Amino acid sequence: MKTAQLANQPRINFSAGKNIRGEVVGSILTLTIDLHRSIGPSKSGRNTLVATTAGNFVLPDGVTKVGINVYRSIEAIEQP
Secondary structure (H helix, E strand, O other), X not given: OOHHHHHOOOXXXXXXXXXXXXXXXXXXXXXXXOOOOOOEEOOOOOEEEEEEOOXXXXXXXXXXXXXXXXXXXXXXXXXX
C-alpha cells in the first residue's frame, strides 16, 4: 500500500503484551519493541526476556493472531 493510501486509512493503536506496542493501518501491522529494555528472566532462567505477548494475542480484527517472544541468552550477555 502506498504512503498516500495509508494516510487515509483508520489507525488502530494497541498494547500487545509486555514491551510490545502495535499499530494497524489498513492492512499493515507494525510492532514496536524497545530492545534496550528487559522484562526479567524466562521461565527456564536461561534467557532474559526483552518482550513477549505471553501467548497468542488476537489483533483488533478479531481473527488474526500473533505470538512473539524476544529474548537474549544470558550466556551471551555475560560474555565480555
